[in-house]
Amino acid sequence: MAEAVKIKVESRDPAKNKGTGSRVARKLRAQGKVPAVIYGHKQAVVPIALSRDAVHELIKKATHFAELDLGGSTETVLVRDVQWDHLGKEIIHLDFARVSAEESIETEVRLDLRGYVPGAVAGGVLEVVVHTVPVICSASAIPDAIKVDVSHLQLGHGIHVRDLVLPEGVKVDADPELLLVHIVARAATPEPTAGAAGEAATQPEVIKPERKEKEKE
């Protein structure tokens, strides 16, 4: 588990619409800041803003945990939701949920595939069906990633949720039979088909309304 990233944040100016709203958020983004909110533990929702550099640090360390310095007070939070722009280049909003270290929480953890895949050499392709798994654990024990050893996988073999080696205190909240990774046979190189050359070979069927049948009755 990675340590919590310490981030200095500022609360938003309450004079302007309590510091909320799309116009305020747009102005913050123009200043190089990212709007965010802190909620949870049946306390008030606090709208905040943090620098883009702090967000990049959060991404770089790939941690779920953060300690937010609000000037006078400190909040231990979990990144609950991330909003990206339409191109996925910049984060435009963050949701932080208040947590305590021993609190049991549910979150998504990515799978970290390790090892050289012998099945891929023998004419197979490693297909990752699921990239993240939902886990339930205490907030202080959230793993950065769940390591999955794929070095024994042969063609046609797979790894399911039941095969995962989990850190202590971590439980996966998914069907044990859920397939995570498997080796599938390589597809033959496709040739352009005759239909792709130009003319529409057939037309789609038109769904006719059922009303006519009812009228006949």
Added chain:
Amino acid sequence: MAMMPKRVKYRKSQKGRVKGNATRGNYVAFGEFGLQALEPGRISAQTIEAGRVVASQTVKGGGKLYIRIFPHKSVTSIPAETRMGKGKGEIEYWAAVVKPGTVLFEIAGVSEEAARAALARVAHKLPVHCRFVTRRPTI
């Protein structure tokens, strides 16, 4: 064979305009790398098929290719030297409407260099500007 819907409620559709940005299908969901549209446009079923073929040929059967768009929209045209009127033309082709941010193709099971090479060749065939994208970091 080029993709087209199996069943439709109406065969012909109005032209429409492509407005706004993609709010869905704008991240790499299935594979590890993807090709993202940077401008709005229409991509015909033939072009999608050409992209699929060239990507598969480049990675030589290795990896897995995902096509994230489908040509739902019919595009009609009237023949040359035809007088005006006499109703809407016949269906010429089927096209997918894409907005800036839409992930068009995804690839998995290959190295980043191989994926870049394959998707660059796909991008050359497309009528919209594209960029190579990877999965969003999970935090």
